[in-house]
Amino acid sequence: MDWLGPEEWQAVALSLRVSLWATVASLPLGILAAYALARWSFPGKQLLNGLVHLPLILPPVVTGYLLLLTFGTQGPVGGPLSELGIVFAFRWTGAALAAGVMAFPLMVRAIRLSIEAVDPRLEQASATLGASPPWVFVTVTLPLILPGVVAGAILAFAKAMGEFGATITFVSNIPGETRTIPSAIYAFLQVPGGEDAATRLVLVSVGVAMGALLLSEWIARRVAARVGGA
Amino acid sequence: MDWLGPEEWQAVALSLRVSLWATVASLPLGILAAYALARWSFPGKQLLNGLVHLPLILPPVVTGYLLLLTFGTQGPVGGPLSELGIVFAFRWTGAALAAGVMAFPLMVRAIRLSIEAVDPRLEQASATLGASPPWVFVTVTLPLILPGVVAGAILAFAKAMGEFGATITFVSNIPGETRTIPSAIYAFLQVPGGEDAATRLVLVSVGVAMGALLLSEWIARRVAARVGGA
Amino acid sequence: DRITVFAAASLTNAMAEIEAGFEATTGHEVAVSLAGSSALARQIQQGAPADIFISANPGWMDALESDGLLETGTRVDLLRNSLVLIAHGPEAAPVEIGAGLDLAGLLGERRLAMALVEAVPAGIYGKAALESLGLWESVAPRVAQADNVRAALALVATGEAPYGIVYATDAVAEEDVTVIGTFPAASHPPIVYPAADLANRDVAAEAAFLDYLRGPEARAAFERQGFIVVAD
């Protein structure tokens, strides 16, 4: 299609890649954190809880700045990692990290609520049939929380598609590397006459996210129908 | 305390007010939307679903701009409302509106997940005892989803405490009226050497939100204990 | 060679033209990262792989210079801008900007849109101008501060605020606002966009790009956007 320029298509493709990776890579951690918060009690649980929510509370610029300080090539985490060849700073991986961090609280909350709604008596029944706790999780808990996991993933994906403040602050706005749709929109909005291009990008972004949303609803309905009967 | 100046205290107080109102005022609507999405089927349901998620997908600046176009005194909604004396533009109420809109998807998702986890057979039992649908909702559904409502409210509150992009775009930054903590932090971060002042505000913001978080956890635990037994 | 340019977001349009022209004439590749000057400067402090920095205000360039992050002798003042008073609507009457302007009277109960007056360059310059004209005291309570000058413009364009102070460059393309006066250059510190080569890397393309910025093609591009190019 020619109503988007090549740079804009690049931003769309990049946003998709960043959001997908942010979602997929944070999902296992999100499930783990949600499970820990819902079911375990351990010292520092409330600390973990707070930490998970932090990106929601902080203005995105602050989160981005903290990421820059921590995961930048000079940072206490980014430094050692860059020695190992893992670089986030000013790479699309960094954009994915920022988007993942910003979306994490949403993902964890959704999954946690689902876990809390699982009847523990079903998990007990599974244990009496010989399933060890990891197997109980995989064969009972996980299938039962699937709607919550899907909801959490879609929230995270949508959030990642829209994430801007932390991303631009952390990894800047480099075309083809870190210029996601929201960053491109931002740049267009900073100059006279950029509104049309911005609007086009907004439409693409909304279209993609809505598609993902519909897909997730469909998945959730399928899962619910399976559990409900027939 | 004298480590925060009077203007900063003003920002803290304002942020609290804005976030509380954003949360409290959107709660009924959030519950309604969540219920409609979880339980009803009606034409345009997926449209509503998309609309609810929109603030998550759009860059906050865009959301703020759309709010300005819609709820500004010249806007199609804001205009008539301002005739009635309800003004959002440049008022703290507008900041609350922006924060509420931005937090809405998070609130709705959390509540919706809880509603989907309620066993409809309990609601049926209540109906056979003579409770009409509104009463079923008030006496059965609502108490059972309380943990989800609390989770949704706390997510919304935390988001509102951190909301910046849409707020400043919609109602700008007027000390004492719309200058919330995130706006103040943003301003400090724009100038070289503003990090210290920003850090102090970040700490206040985090403190407040963590307090709210702990409170919500405590409430959720109490509710869970009541439903679980004893 | 491929170079990365960190440029203030207000240069978006001009940089697009310059990037294309520079790549066509020299064969070097350029990537331009557009964001707020403060974000870009902080990233440079944290080791961003930027080769050229064009800031929307001297303050952040000073900060980088004192951190020793600039290639000595490469800093130049590239562009200038002017501040204008704008009003909502296509046909507002011009006013005389000076100590006698009753700006507070014009505003009444309504708001004057500006960028953040303590933090964002356009706001800082605007506040300075109003102070030097003796108008600040009277309008300060009516100022609505946006997070950047474009947002301030939007407030006036939508009619939410009747008047605003923005850069001349921002006002040109907006149909719903009228420039009703330009602030005298003497009323505020000079509005300068400095540019510099950063010290992290040394490739030929950097110098070539700085030269190109001051060349005729770039000048034309900047002027098309309403900037005043600083003569050497």
Added chain:
Amino acid sequence: MTLEVRIRHSFGGFTLDAAFDAPAGVTVLFGRSGSGKTTIVNAVAGLLRPEGGRIAVDGRVLTDTEARVWLPPHRRRLGTIFQEGRLLPHLTVRQNLRYGAWFAPRDARREDMGRIVEMLGIGHLLDRRPGALSGGEKQRVAIGRALLSAPAAILADEPLAALDEARKAEILPYFERLRDEVAVPILYVSHAASEVARLATTVVALEAGRVVAQGPAAEVLGDPGVTPLGPREVGAVLETRVVAHHADGLTELSAGGVQLFLPRIARAEGARARVRIAAHEVLLSRGAPAGLSALNILPGTVREVRPGDGPGAIVALDTPAGRVLARVTRRSVAALSLAPGVPVHAVVKSVSVAPEDVGAR
């Protein structure tokens, strides 16, 4: 007051097509697991919209698929006791019990909470939540909750299955009282013969979604050809009158002039009582037996001999007390030359009339 039920509904492989009337009193619906009992209860309660059919209470139409009438559950006022309890987990037992009363019409006849709590033995549970109750305790609270909701009719889906015999024996009389004192129809799902015999005014037998027998309890239960619960559960019902309570704990009844002795029943002298005599507990004797520990001997004549599939046969006798059924082996039929018209004595141990099988009438 009558509950008219006509339902057609199908789920995948299962098709329900049942029609019956439940007059005032208890209509016991029985049938094997999976025969469609709960489906019927759900349709009557308004929790399932049947594909076709009509349900009405005393002319008030609850569901009529042709006339497109469908009353929502909360406007049906049917006190429903579910197979799985369904207590509201966030309310205490007391609040669960009071729940229905909140929504009852002002002028509804109300049960006394204290009395029902005592009858169900749940006084010590009132402040607990359902999570802390045993299986049987939950079901008792569910029964109380339905009774206390001032219902226009009661639907009970195997309400006593989770209870022990002693508790069942305590609660059954209450359903009896309900049947006798209140004119509301009670639709009662059960597969326990003693409950059927004791409570049923009307009996509806269901098999794979179809009604295979229905009618007044005495008629259906006294017909040797109808063995809806299996031949072991056949038994006739006699109408008796209480004559006297004796000092040794026995109650003397008179059934058409024949004396019967039962362990004491809680009914005033002169009152009527319905006694079920299970066919498999009746012994037949050609001569008048003597020196037996059985106190009840009813002289009669064989009316019909109906051999079953197995080694048994059901013998219907006409006695002055009414129709009596006896289940004996075919070998005994031969040995005693039992045939229509043969005079014979039915021997019933007093104690073999189970306490649950004595109902007030």
Added chain:
Amino acid sequence: MTLEVRIRHSFGGFTLDAAFDAPAGVTVLFGRSGSGKTTIVNAVAGLLRPEGGRIAVDGRVLTDTEARVWLPPHRRRLGTIFQEGRLLPHLTVRQNLRYGAWFAPRDARREDMGRIVEMLGIGHLLDRRPGALSGGEKQRVAIGRALLSAPAAILADEPLAALDEARKAEILPYFERLRDEVAVPILYVSHAASEVARLATTVVALEAGRVVAQGPAAEVLGDPGVTPLGPREVGAVLETRVVAHHADGLTELSAGGVQLFLPRIARAEGARARVRIAAHEVLLSRGAPAGLSALNILPGTVREVRPGDGPGAIVALDTPAGRVLARVTRRSVAALSLAPGVPVHAVVKSVSVAPEDVGAR
């Protein structure tokens, strides 16, 4: 193999303090609603950590609060059938049935799925999910699931309460086979006398959290002083041998030389069979009765007469077949002058030995 159970636990107002041994075979745990049966099952299954006590299977310690041993449920391998089914809602019936097998040790003795499916009558349900099953169907699947998990012992919490009589009668033999063929202890919670009598090797009676009687089934059930399920449920158990199956559908048994006739039982000639004769179904006669439809007459001598609280008495007889209990009225005791040493005949209708009361041995 023995399951040793010693548990102390309390919830608010309720205290459980029970100790018993469940040897190989079926140990039936019974008691009224709320007496603590489910609490014991949960503690044995590892779903409840009792405050104190020790639980071991064949020396393998599952729980020992003093030694701080506590094995998690999945390492106990106890096939547990819950009072409320607890099927996994997201799996089909087939997957639920196979679930336990996934985790069973490679070398575990496996039941044949096809056979169990047929026995439970759930073949047509295999592709459904639990949401689309009736109450009884769910419970049948739950039974199958536990049996198919190759368990080291079985815990069954009222597994048959939701089933109709016919289905119960079909499933009971399987528990019997399990008891007889497999050396695993089965802890079986029930309040149905017929199940207790038929299955129990050992009986443990619970009252308000305390064990009030325990011992081998024949001993506890044959003792006229122990009436844990109420006097109506007393009954002695006779050890018999199958003599012949007759053409008219009766099976001839011999108990200590005395001939007994029962409706056909599915046991080879020569096999041993345990027959329970409910005390309330036994008639006593001073003389040798003649012309009666009852086929089974056991001559004997009164050993003990135990008057009850009500109008009844339990008479224990010594007969060549073994101890027989009869429940008669005190009026009959007087009329027949029953006292220790008096010769008497016990009359039992063949059909009054309920099919459920015949167990393999």
